Amino acid sequence: MVDLIPRRNSPSPGLLGQRKPLGVVGGMGSLATAKFLEVLARKSRVERDQDHIPFVCLSAPNIPDRSQAILIGSDAPLRQILERAYWLEKAGCGAIAIPCNTAHLWATEIKQALSAQLIDMVEITRQVVEDSRGSEARTLRSISLGTSASMQHGLYAGLNNNNFGKQFSRSLTELQHEAVRIITDVKSGNVIDAQDKLTRLVHAARSFDPDKIILACSELSAICGDLADDNDIVDPINILADACIDWWTAGSHAFGHVGQAIMG
């Protein structure tokens, strides 16, 4: 039997069905990548293994630290992120997901570079947050917790973080410094400590009565547990998983009409 099986260098329709799979640029970080894939599986709500979304996840984590690079004005990580995304395109992936908020500071460059669609976690999350207040979106009070680069470059800015009054900016800085310490704990494997610290950090953030608290780093999503179920918590990893499922479902509906166009 073995000799009968052709050795292919990219997914074939037989291998992946008649649809191009999702491509996932992993490793930023590795625990966050696993959390995204777990959420994707849990949210898919299918009855059988065979009905889950096919994906190729390339986790080549030797990418320079995104936050440090941005803070010194370096684009070094962008080149490596694009290499991985190109590789996934070449492997036959029909859309690309990157479960890392900070990497989305380069979302414009990534979209310009790719042929495949980037399912833009930050853009979709911002829309979800804004829609959550409908016509009152302009007065939304949100607190974002993420890497230094994400915060300094306003990854989730425009969500009116400034509606808390003059006394808040110093407190916000303290909250965000603690978020960075928690992210470092997760990356270095101190998950239990990090979970306790995140619970306390969210409690402290809630003392300012925000409408939304955005877990703006996927390392925080990776350890947030049941926190993500609270109405005031926005977890971009959850939102990215929903968007990937929407992408797949839309293609499933389209497939009957344009199957040849989207065959792997």
Next chain:
Amino acid sequence: MVDLIPRRNSPSPGLLGQRKPLGVVGGMGSLATAKFLEVLARKSRVERDQDHIPFVCLSAPNIPDRSQAILIGSDAPLRQILERAYWLEKAGCGAIAIPCNTAHLWATEIKQALSAQLIDMVEITRQVVEDSRGSEARTLRSISLGTSASMQHGLYAGLNNNNFGKQFSRSLTELQHEAVRIITDVKSGNVIDAQDKLTRLVHAARSFDPDKIILACSELSAICGDLADDNDIVDPINILADACIDWWTAGSHAFGHVGQAIMG
């Protein structure tokens, strides 16, 4: 910048460092695959994102049900598992992990077919269980909980499941039927129910005073939570992650000597 980046169709040394990554045949099932990648990340115990094990995970879940195929004497899933493993080999992976116990009923055929090493989850788990009793291994009392095919074909047989006396075989059948119901719950998304049922099933299995209870289906590993920390619980997904880390670490040591031979 974008034009400067070559579009490669397989991982390059620059993309994956100088080492061939781990290849993961996913989708059997998707939640179990995510759990394996989570455990791999947690157990790696590294300080930085960049130090995690690079991997390519191909999750093309349209593989016929392994247990049903084996029960009717069909090898259909083997062909599709090999297609995925070949694809990972072609992509440059240096070893293959399959976080699915039942698929290992074909481990011999898979090893014969692959150029890359199969990190054999079942073989390593059997060794770990046998070693856990040292010279008394022959008298080890273990209960395996997994799919019908795994149980009927003795995936973890030889671990002396028969030391419980004559009255036990009927009870074992009942325990294993409940395990199959739990596996079905997990595959169909009823994770909360499945977790409660697994806790009760393990409690029932413990009433026979086994030395070890083997979670012989990765869907059980995916939902077992803290149970895997109990001394009498054997979680093959944990053991596979350890073996993958050992494979990577051994290569790291070897790399100084045979770097060229294992370059991606």
